[in-house]
Amino acid sequence: MTPPNGPSAAVLKLLGAMRGDRQDPDTERGQALVRLIIVGIVALYIIFEVLAARMPLNRAGLALLAYMGFSVIFSVSVYLAILRAPGPNHPRRWLGMAHDYIGITFTMAIGGKILLPVYSVLLWVTVGNGLRYGPNYLAAATCLALLSLSASAYISPYWRENPYLVATLVVTAIIVPAYAYLLLTQIRQARDEAAAANRAKSSLLAQASHDLRQPVHAISLFTACLRDSNLAAEERKMVDNIDKSLQSVSRLFRSLLDVSTLDSGRVTPRMEVVAIGEVLDDVIRLNSEAARWANVTLQSVATEAFVRIDPILIATMVQNVVSNALKYARGRPVLIGCRRRGASLAIEVHDRGQGISERHLPKVFDEFYRAGDQGMDGVGLGLSIVKRLADLMRLEISIESRPGRGTVVKIAGLEMVKTDHHRASPNRSRPLTMLDGLRVVLIDDDKDVLLATATLLEKWGCMVQPETSMPSADTSCDLIVTDFELDGGRTGLQCIDFLRRSNGRWIPAVIMTGHDIKIVIEALSGEDIPILSKPVRPAELRSAVMAQKLNAKGGGLSASNLANP
Structure with missing residues (x-):
């Protein structure tokens, strides 16, 4: 699934906030920006009403203008504070909400019927703050809205003269947040079900890709062994055609695994x-x-x-x-x-x-x-x-x-x-040499892959010790080639560490995997071990083995003693 854009993305962000995911730094910034815009619009509306002589410039009018000036300064200050320190800040949220409701109450109570449209701002504050920050904020915002309406009705003579208007506004202040919460809860449930189905699809895709990679990987290595045999021209052409088909399948598997990895959200540059x-x-x-x-x-x-x-x-x-x-x-x-x-x-x-x-x-x-x-x-x-x-x-x-x-x-x-x-990579500046006599411990729990890889390495002159699980402590070698995930919950990295400790020296290694390379890299924690993604091309494997041979370091190893154990 591709990331959503446009209005749907905004809805999903609100849903994220409602289920407690408040890590998005855009949440508070967006609320503060809208506050700044609305405060500006209300200030311009009041100035227009004063200029049109519909609102007298008496003590109440001057108080309103002064408060709107303060609100503009406050809104700008909050926005700048969020830019300097983004992220969730509960005291800042409550301060903003307190300012909003005090300002709305003051404006509606003093302005009377002329500033009755400010009631729409009260609905925005209730729904906006509540849905952006979660259900607790929504409940608190609804209570504050009702207190604001009660205070306005108590202070304003116009509101006291129109009790049915007050009742209508109170009912609306309850129904609108409740209905919005109900609708978004239903959308959230549908979204969670879709996300669960997508995760299940990605998991199935990744597992199927891994399981299918193993036989394709084995076939690719067996094909390389055939290519090195004394074949006639017609047989060599058939091997070529098999290899072409395998490379097409390999590209497909790589794409499927890339898609499943991206869908899982685990990819971090x-x-x-x-x-x-x-x-x-x-x-x-x-x-x-x-x-x-x-x-x-x-x-x-x-x-x-x-x-x-x-x-x-x-x-x-x-x-x-x-x-x-x-x-x-x-x-x-x-x-x-x-x-x-x-x-x-x-x-x-x-x-x-x-x-x-x-x-x-x-x-x-x-x-x-x-x-x-x-x-x-x-x-x-x-x-x-x-x-x-x-x-x-x-x-x-x-x-x-x-x-x-x-x-x-x-x-x-x-x-x-x-x-x-x-x-510069050493394997690009140094000529490739033969691998005769190189002692390789090969570890893979898939017997077909183990046989194919061992056969290919032996054709290159290596002395191969195949293992389907953890080798014994007395195993001695010059190079370790291992799958990453093995039966019994063990990993290739554990096998590498075990062999290095039991031999008392650093041994170069190569890891092959059919899973997400990013996961393997995280498990290596900076360890300089080549990682090959299955199906591995024979040329890739030979290049990695040769590079590890030439780059051998630590434990007194060198290219010469690797070639002549």
Whole structure:
């Protein structure tokens, strides 16, 4: 589900307040802003009535004008105080409500029939303060409204002369808040039921995605093993076709898991300084095989810019855009580059594909919407995920396209950072070496995945010890490759910690998971362990294993003693 916008969003905010969720800093600010506007309108109304000679400028009139001046100053002060210190503040709320009801009582009692329209402000104060801040405030506001009406009727001769008018206003002051509360309670109940159904859907989607990823992951690794065998040209072509189909399924699973994770509300950007050129190079490297299948020349324009961004989320955004370009620009070049826009940076993906007609452009970021050839794979989730991640990180996403000329997708608003420290990835500057003799403990509770991964690692020259659960304390190894969630409630991180303690040294590790990577990152608590999302491409796995071998540190480990245990 996408976040609501417009009036429905305001209703949902009120519902959030009614069920006790008072963490939204906009709640008090919005109430204070409306108070300021209404006080200004009432002040102008009184001045107009004085100028029109319908309200005498006697002692009562001067008192009203003086009080309205005070109200303007008070309302501005409260608004500025909220801007300086946003968030829930109960004394400030009660002070504002006290000011509102005292002012309304004074104005209606002194102004008589001329200021009877101020009664509408009393209804606003009752409903507005009550529904914004919760049912307790609503009950208190209704009581204060009745006290205000009683005081006005006692003080004002006009009100005492019109008891039926007073009775009507009192009944209205009771019925309107009660009816509004009843309606919003029903809406809240419907909203809670919808939210529960959405959570159940997201949970089912995530679990189904994880369970289906496991066999696809195993098939992908078995396919890689076949590719390394001595196959004839025809058999190799069949393996290629299987691999293409698997990559399509893999992209679908990634999209489904991204959607379920976004729906759950668990995604929180972790901003850090990133060399954006490295992120783009990673995307190109991961899509090199898909680009070869699509006969696409995939290139990037080199950049040394650094930005403050969540590297995982921005990589997901660019990956989804590039995947779309590869599907709709077969046989054509695709270029990824960056463009400076003042103090910010924009990532642009250009392709020379078939383009998108103008009537489709407003809808391309909608979920399940697909423009162009319906024979293409995918279900139309890629760009909707890009849009939702852009909103999450306050980036701007736009698309320009001309049929027959190509498409440009722009991700703008990345904050540029000046830094002299360029952290180049070692695996990019060092040549890949063979993995012969590398002792690997492989842990996965899925036997098919365990067999497929072990077979592939052994083909690369590794000595593999497969385990379906926690290894024994006397296990010695040079590298740990493990699933994150294992049977019995254990995790791969616990296995890594156990093996490091039992060996008395730091051992490099790689984690593979079919769940949300963000959860794994939080569990690692800053631990520098590569995380691969299933289904893992063989090239990704080999790159991660090689990088851990080359980057081995601590416990006296080095690349040389890893290769020769």
